[in-house]
Amino acid sequence: MNQLPTDPEKKLAATLVVRRRINATQEKLFAAWTQPQLLVRWWGPQGVACPAAEIDLRVGGTYRIANRFPDGTLVWIAGVFEVIEPPHRLIYTWKLESQNAALERVTVCFEAHGAATEIIVTHERIADDAARTSHERGWNGCLDSLLEYAQQPGS
């Protein structure tokens, strides 16, 4: 739409927050998230296989995660690490490699709660063309599940 602002900062910074408490230590979960040989063992559930992952874990380093869909399509998610604070926090950019679009950003926090860890994933800047295209590729689960509008900033 031609009336969309061109300045990316003026676009809607739609933000999604997903939390999950897991019975494992921060260190173990941070490793599972950042070591490719561990990541491939859990990243591709529900029919989407993860045949490969490359992770250069340093600020400015890149990562690539392969996602193979049931129809054989291979989609790489890729980005650059912006913040690395083991075992507490990771911030990295996020995009589908095949697309030439604005970067989204993912923050993963690992909060210790006794022997368990709460993981908080914040996915920002998802209101852009890249997001919508990835949405259409159908890599998400069920579209009909509900999402609270309260997740939106400013609401």
Next chain:
Amino acid sequence: MSLQAQAPRRSSEDRLDAILHALSDRTRRAMLKRLASGPASVGELARPIAMTRVAVSKHLRVLENARLVSRTIDGRVHRCALRSEPLQEVERWLAGYRAFWTEKLEALARFAEEVDREDG
């Protein structure tokens, strides 16, 4: 889960563009919030945000274009009301992200808790 069952892709894309653009401004979000508690006249919408009626009208046009707000004219009074359907459209769109990350975290939990049991 496919979008194919829904409206033709182009129009659905255009609608999302219009809705997300409308939601990308805090003044317009404030106006929507006000309308969530009931219909209001243009003057009533302008008052809490210290804006001229002209500026408010501009924002209203964006909201109307996204079909987030409907306007009825009663004599000289324009009454605005919130329409929830476009918000549901955004919810459906964002739900994809939620499903994606929820699924990933579930998988990580299964993996990590299993590794824990193996270790123990």
